[in-house]
Amino acid sequence: MPPRRRYLLQSAQSIDPISWFTGTNVPLACAALIVVYGFALIAGQWDASRAPVAQLVSVALAAGACVLVHLITRPMRPPIGWVVAGLVFSFVVAAVAVSALDYSGAPFALEFWWAPSAITLATASLAPYLTAPKLIVLGGSATGATVVIGLSLLDPFQDSWGILGSAVLIGYSPILGVLATVTFSYSIVSTMSRMLDSPSRNEVDGRAVLDEAANVVERVTLAQLSARAAPFLERIADAGVVSPEERSLAGQLARRIRDDLVTQSNVTWLELIAQQSRLVVIDPKRRARAMDDAQRTALRALLQAILDTAGTDSGSLLVELREAPDGATAVGVSLDIALPEGLRIMHLAPYLLALGTAVEDLRVDRHALGVTFRVAPEGEQR
Amino acid sequence: MRVAVLPRDQAALVITSAMAIAVRICSVANLALTIPLLFDALLSRGLSAALPIPLTILLVMLALSIVTALKPRPWLVGVFLAVGAIGAVVFQLSLLAADPGLNDDAFFLLNRPAISLVLVAVGAATWLAGLIWILIGFATSTLASVTVAIIATQPLRTGWGPILMVIFYVVAYSVLARIQALQRQRVPNFEELDAETRRHATEEVLRDRVSAAVHDTLLNDLAFVMNSPDALDERVVTRLREDLSILRGAEWLRTSAELTTVDDVDAELRNQVMMVVSEMQWRGLTVRVNGSGTAVRHLTVQASHAVIAATRACLENVLRHSGETTAEIDLSYGPEDVTIIIADEGSGFILESVPDDRLGVRQSIVNRITAVGGSVKIWSAPGAGTSIVMRVPTQLVEQEALDATA
Numbered sequence: 001m002p003p004r005r006r007y008l009l010q011s012a013q014s015i016d017p018i019s020w021f022t023g024t025n026v027p028l029a030c031a032a033l034i035v036v037y038g039f040a041l042i043a044g045q046w047d048a049s050r051a052p053v054a055q056l057v058s059v060a061l062a063a064g065a066c067v068l069v070h071l072i073t074r075p076m077r078p079p080i081g082w083v084v085a086g087l088v089f090s091f092v093v094a095a096v097a098v099s100a101l102d103y104s105g106a107p108f109a110l111e112f113w114w115a116p117s118a119i120t121l122a123t124a125s126l127a128p129y130l131t132a133p134k135l136i137v138l139g140g141s142a143t144g145a146t147v148v149i150g151l152s153l154l155d156p157f158q159d160s161w162g163i164l165g166s167a168v169l170i171g172y173s174p175i176l177g178v179l180a181t182v183t184f185s186y187s188i189v190s191t192m193s194r195m196l197d198s199p200s201r202n203e204v205d206g207r208a209v210l211d212e213a214a215n216v217v218e219r220v221t222l223a224q225l226s227a228r229a230a231p232f233l234e235r236i237a238d239a240g241v242v243s244p245e246e247r248s249l250a251g252q253l254a255r256r257i258r259d260d261l262v263t264q265s266n267v268t269w270l271e272l273i274a275q276q277s278r279l280v281v282i283d284p285k286r287r288a289r290a291m292d293d294a295q296r297t298a299l300r301a302l303l304q305a306i307l308d309t310a311g312t313d314s315g316s317l318l319v320e321l322r323e324a325p326d327g328a329t330a331v332g333v334s335l336d337i338a339l340p341e342g343l344r345i346m347h348l349a350p351y352l353l354a355l356g357t358a359v360e361d362l363r364v365d366r367h368a369l370g371v372t373f374r375v376a377p378e379g380e381q382r
Numbered sequence: 383m384r385v386a387v388l389p390r391d392q393a394a395l396v397i398t399s400a401m402a403i404a405v406r407i408c409s410v411a412n413l414a415l416t417i418p419l420l421f422d423a424l425l426s427r428g429l430s431a432a433l434p435i436p437l438t439i440l441l442v443m444l445a446l447s448i449v450t451a452l453k454p455r456p457w458l459v460g461v462f463l464a465v466g467a468i469g470a471v472v473f474q475l476s477l478l479a480a481d482p483g484l485n486d487d488a489f490f491l492l493n494r495p496a497i498s499l500v501l502v503a504v505g506a507a508t509w510l511a512g513l514i515w516i517l518i519g520f521a522t523s524t525l526a527s528v529t530v531a532i533i534a535t536q537p538l539r540t541g542w543g544p545i546l547m548v549i550f551y552v553v554a555y556s557v558l559a560r561i562q563a564l565q566r567q568r569v570p571n572f573e574e575l576d577a578e579t580r581r582h583a584t585e586e587v588l589r590d591r592v593s594a595a596v597h598d599t600l601l602n603d604l605a606f607v608m609n610s611p612d613a614l615d616e617r618v619v620t621r622l623r624e625d626l627s628i629l630r631g632a633e634w635l636r637t638s639a640e641l642t643t644v645d646d647v648d649a650e651l652r653n654q655v656m657m658v659v660s661e662m663q664w665r666g667l668t669v670r671v672n673g674s675g676t677a678v679r680h681l682t683v684q685a686s687h688a689v690i691a692a693t694r695a696c697l698e699n700v701l702r703h704s705g706e707t708t709a710e711i712d713l714s715y716g717p718e719d720v721t722i723i724i725a726d727e728g729s730g731f732i733l734e735s736v737p738d739d740r741l742g743v744r745q746s747i748v749n750r751i752t753a754v755g756g757s758v759k760i761w762s763a764p765g766a767g768t769s770i771v772m773r774v775p776t777q778l779v780e781q782e783a784l785d786a787t788a
Contacts, residue, residue, distance in 0.1 A: 005594070012397075012400075014397075016388060018390075018393070018395050018565070018569055019393050019394075019397060019561070019565065020561075025557055025561065026557055026561075027562060029553055029554075029557045033549075033550065033553060037546070053628055064512075089630050098467065111490040124554075160487040160488060161422055161426070161488070162422045162425075162426045163421045164418050164421070165419055165422030165423060165426070168415055168418050168419050168422070169419070169490065174413055175411060175415065176411050176412060176415075177408050179408065179411050180406070180407055180408045180411075181403035183403055183404045183407045184399075184400045184401060184403070184404040185400075187400035187403045187404070188394075188396055188397060188400045191396045191399070191400070192393070192396055193386060195388055195392060195396070196388065204735070211571065212579050212581060213582075213584035213585040213588055214588055216585055217585055217588040217589055217592055221589050221592050222592050222629065225592065225593075225596045225600070226596065226600060226629050229600045229604060230629060230630075231625055232598070233600070233603050233604070233607070233622050233625070233626060234622075234626055235627070236607055236622065237614075237619050237622040238612070238613050238622050240611060240613065240615075240619055241613050241614065242607055242610050242611075243612075245443070245611075247607060247608050247609075248605065249610050250604045250605075250607040250608045251604075254601055254605060254608065255606055256603040257596060257600060257601055257604070258601065261593050261596060261597060261745070264593055265593055265744070265745055265749075266554075269582050269583070269586060272582075274461075289586075292574070293396070293441070293580060293583060294453060294576075296579045296582070296583070297575045297576050297578075297579040298570065300575060300578075300579065301570050301575050304570075305570070347568075350568055350569045350570065351570065354570075367424070378713070380580050
């Protein structure tokens with residue numbers, strides 16, 4: 001798929017979920033701005049309103065739309081689709097209509113109408129969560145609807161501006177808002193995509209990694225395996241003769257080394273982590289080895305975060321890996337944790353979101369904390 | 383491969399830059415939307431003669447704002463602010479000269495150029511830098527309004543537009559700053575975790591290498607000692623010392639996948655294979671070596687070591703388990719790989735019945751070859767002998783067969 005087309009299919013949140021798990025403050029900030037700005041302008045034109053309560057209701061409706069965005073974008077919620085986003089814009093357009101109906105027929109300055117700015121702020125509240133095309137279509141439609149509503153209900157009573165000027169005055173704020181939001185979303189997606197596609201700057205020195213790992217393995221694994229056998233063979237080589245006792249000892253050492261080698265060859269990276277904690281791993285087919293570096297990092301980070309969480313019974317942390325019929329690996333993580341659901345989700349959200357970028361079908365049981373995901377068969381991995 | 387999440391600092395930079403781009407686009411759109419407003423206001427009042435000056439100012443500012451949107455260099459933004467400030471003053475004064483009533487009826491039009499002065503931002507910036515530029519723009523915009531008020535001897539009037547723009551972007555940048563601060567508290571350092579994973583993965587490979595080496599040296603030597611005569615001859619003693627030396631030096635652990643020169647590697651591979659064959663022959667196994675093709679191939683050092691060790695393990699298995707005293711090695715070259723077949727006509731075995739704790743095939747042959755990107759196929763059946771086909775990728779064809787030139 002051409003890069004430009006790919007950029008249009010992703011939202012800022014989907015390309016970088018970590019940045020926006022705390023970003024749900026954006027819709028709340030927009031809701032607050034609608035309330036402050038709306039009340040200020042309504043107060044300034046209080047006399048123009050036939051029923052000021054209608055204006056207050058419409059402000060509440062528009063701010064409520066942003067609060068709705070806040071609720072539907074909480075961590076681990078599914079991405080926003082056309083229908084939900086359309087619903088948000090419907091609320092705001094309804095708020096615009098209620099406000100325009102109230103001002104209709106009154107001596108009212110269009111440039112001080114607060115409602116078009118609600119479209120701007122609602123669009124801004126959705127900026128991280130919608131793709132650029134969705135923002136253009138939905139924001140553009142809402143802007144068009146606002147202009148039509150404003151021209152139908154308010155313009156006939158204007159004498160300072162013609163129809164073109166009135167249309168620009170009404171659409172000015174939403175047009176700026178939609179353009180800025182679309183630019184913001186597309187700019188983030190295109191820039192981050194390019195960075196993620198060419199992460200060469202993040203590579204570490206392979207030689208240094210190899211030397212460090214070789215030191216560890218030489219110091220621990222090789223030393224353990226050869227601790228008794230090497231001096232024994234050296235003694236034999238020096239003497240040049242073998243006694244019956246030495247033959248017997250050679251047999252014992254050989255059996256022990258063979259057992260150690262078998263044990264060692266069956267241990268996966270996940271079981272090594274388990275050995276250093278109370279984590280329980282069930283991986284009879286050693287499927288942990290099928291996971292690539294990105295998946296290992298993300299799962300390790302999640303497990304470490306869970307183990308570091310106060311109130312976690314680390315002995316209850318269970319990771320189970322099973323081979324699926326198509327060659328994929330099904331992974332389940334479950335544990336008992338004392339944190340309330342909201343705190344727990346916020347605490348683990350960055351780790352779960354990172355894991356979601358590396359595996360398939362990530363599902364989180366929000367109540368009894370359980371996480372399941374799928375590791376694609378080798379050759380099909382991302 | 384790494385976790386598909388940008389480091390937080392980079393992500394913060396991208397998001398802040400995107401905000402700055404959005405600000406610049408707002409500036410362009412603001413000036414563009416002012417043009418129809420200008421036409422509407424002047425034509426509806428019969429003031430078309432007053433159109434050229436403000437329209438020219440708008441077009442110049444629009445062109446400059448497009449340039450700064452595309453190339454947000456600080457000096458260009460500075461030029462935009464300077465030219466824009468003068469333009470905003472002249473724009474207002476020219477319109478007020480045409481119709482002073484515009485100050486009351488269409489102030490929304492009068493202060494549009496001044497609003498564009500607020501909407502300035504340079505390129506990749508922190509949220510603080512973005513905020514500073516917005517405030518500089520606001521100060522310039524206010525200065526323009528003050529100048530208009532002095533020249534036109536009118537009360538100072540900036541309008542709500544610049545103030546609202548400043549409030550909106552201050553809130554936006556503050557929310558961004560808050561998000562980034564929360565990120566730093568809550569998000570793990572995936573860079574470090576990635577590096578650690580890479581180290582663990584390397585350790586895993588090295589542990590396999592250690593297992594294979596211990597299996598081929600210590601374990602074989604101990605087996606030999608168990609069945610040896612009372613007195614060891616010089617060749618056995620030499621081999622024991624060589625094996626111990628290999629384990630102590632452990633330089634093979636650090637063998638990387640780097641390329642070495644073709645001649646050295648191929649000579650090393652050939653010499654090592656012949657040494658293994660010679661050793662096996664001394665221990666009672668006759669090995670016939672066949673080959674096809676005379677091309678020269680690059681093998682990585684890691685791959686050539688894997689081939690030698692796996693070949694040794696195959697021959698060791700023939701010697702210990704097949705009941706045969708002869709084996710064949712066949713080397714052949716494909717366009718992208720080297721194939722080594724080791725065959726015997728011995729007792730054979732059922733592959734599926736080999737228990738998990740038997741490491742000779744799994745660890746010393748299969749894992750070794752697959753670790754360097756190769757593949758292994760084993761054909762065996764009781765009474766029908768065993769054939770092991772190892773295929774190892776070559777990295778570069780240095781020289782094709784030279785039969786024709788010969």
